[in-house]
Amino acid sequence: MIKHRIVIAGCGNMSKAWIAYAINREDCIITALVDVRLEAAAAMKTTYKLDCPVFTDITEAIRATDANLVFDITISESHYAVSTAAFAEGCHVFGEKPMAASMEEARAMIAAAEAADRTYAIMQNRRYTKEMMAFRDLVQSGGIGEAGFITADFFLALHNGKFRETMDNPLLLDMAIHTFDQSRFITGKDPVSVYCHEFNPAGAFYKGNAAAICLFEYEDGSVFSYRGYYNAEGAATSWESSWRVVGSEGTAIWDGRTAPYAEKAAAESDPAAFVYQHERLVADLTWTGKERHDGCLDDMFAALNEGRAPSTVCTDNIKSVAMAYGAVQSAKEGRKIML
Ligand SMILES: NC(=O)c1ccc[n+]([C@@H]2O[C@H](COP(=O)([O-])OP(=O)(O)OC[C@H]3O[C@@H](n4cnc5c(N)ncnc54)[C@H](O)[C@@H]3O)[C@@H](O)[C@H]2O)c1
Numbered sequence: 086m087i088k089h090r091i092v093i094a095g096c097g098n099m100s101k102a103w104i105a106y107a108i109n110r111e112d113c114i115i116t117a118l119v120d121v122r123l124e125a126a127a128a129m130k131t132t133y134k135l136d137c138p139v140f141t142d143i144t145e146a147i148r149a150t151d152a153n154l155v156f157d158i159t160i161s162e163s164h165y166a167v168s169t170a171a172f173a174e175g176c177h178v179f180g181e182k183p184m185a186a187s188m189e190e191a192r193a194m195i196a197a198a199e200a201a202d203r204t205y206a207i208m209q210n211r212r213y214t215k216e217m218m219a220f221r222d223l224v225q226s227g228g229i230g231e232a233g234f235i236t237a238d239f240f241l242a243l244h245n246g247k248f249r250e251t252m253d254n255p256l257l258l259d260m261a262i263h264t265f266d267q268s269r270f271i272t273g274k275d276p277v278s279v280y281c282h283e284f285n286p287a288g289a290f291y292k293g294n295a296a297a298i299c300l301f302e303y304e305d306g307s308v309f310s311y312r313g314y315y316n317a318e319g320a321a322t323s324w325e326s327s328w329r330v331v332g333s334e335g336t337a338i339w340d341g342r343t344a345p346y347a348e349k350a351a352a353e354s355d356p357a358a359f360v361y362q363h364e365r366l367v368a369d370l371t372w373t374g375k376e377r378h379d380g381c382l383d384d385m386f387a388a389l390n391e392g393r394a395p396s397t398v399c400t401d402n403i404k405s406v407a408m409a410y411g412a413v414q415s416a417k418e419g420r421k422i423m424l
Pocket of ligand 1: 096097098100119121122125160161163181182183208
């Protein structure tokens, strides 16, 4: 039975994953495709053999097709206009990251969702892999004790990056937002301050700063250190970043590709030794849900159908957004920013 009548806003690269997902759900129908470039909407209609009208205006599309849900897969500069228009028409919104083009917009979008009593959930697909779930469980199970020092490295060269090539803060706002959100997911903690240095090393091929080093502090004194470079040619890390979480009893490692593991001091270690022997804890890859976009969308729909908040609801996601905009502000002003 059809429960959700979906308008797709933004028919670019990323919309393909969202459209394919919606087509496969029995409780959904795509009622309209919207893009400011009508030809992009028409092309997507042909590619997916959809029997629905195309529009350039989101409000017109919602009204003409009696939709109750909008997938906002436009660029971040358009997320505010698309989502607030959708809430004004009584629709729920599932949208792409980053939630907004500024903190002011993000706050206004949450207020609009709350005023309309609608759900607004943001895509954080990097939360949804077997390895990520296992790494989070390893860190939060207590096996390595209390997490005190967290590091993540992201080094990768994305060529033909389209809008990223001319963004002022391509790393922090397009990519690091994923890693910042992952850090909150892994630790279960929200940072209270950030200091960031943003720069373009020799050879950088984006206009805006493609590299940054950020230092986030948590309320309990623990620290998350992030190093990233979007134009780093060779010896790439995974897209998920390379992680180390040092706890009071041991260390958890995830390279972003293979199964995470941890090491802690072995019980048989000689207490007089300079360096203890270690035993290895291997994470169980027990997550059986779908992965990446499909996994995040599954949670959004389950939450909507069950009347609960999704894992990536806007009121929580704004804390990840605050990490990214706080880092941008810190780099600009050369000082530590309280979040
Ligand atoms: N979660 C991920 O892993 C991931 C990966 C890539 C991109 N993204 C995000 O997805 C979003 C889209 O990225 P993309 O790569 O598809 O970009 P894209 O440029 O390929 O497509 C964006 C589309 O939105 C349209 N558009 C812009 N403003 C609009 C508006 N007001 N109304 C209707 N259509 C509008 C554009 O014409 C374009 O067709 C961005 O927010 C990006 O950060 C997420």
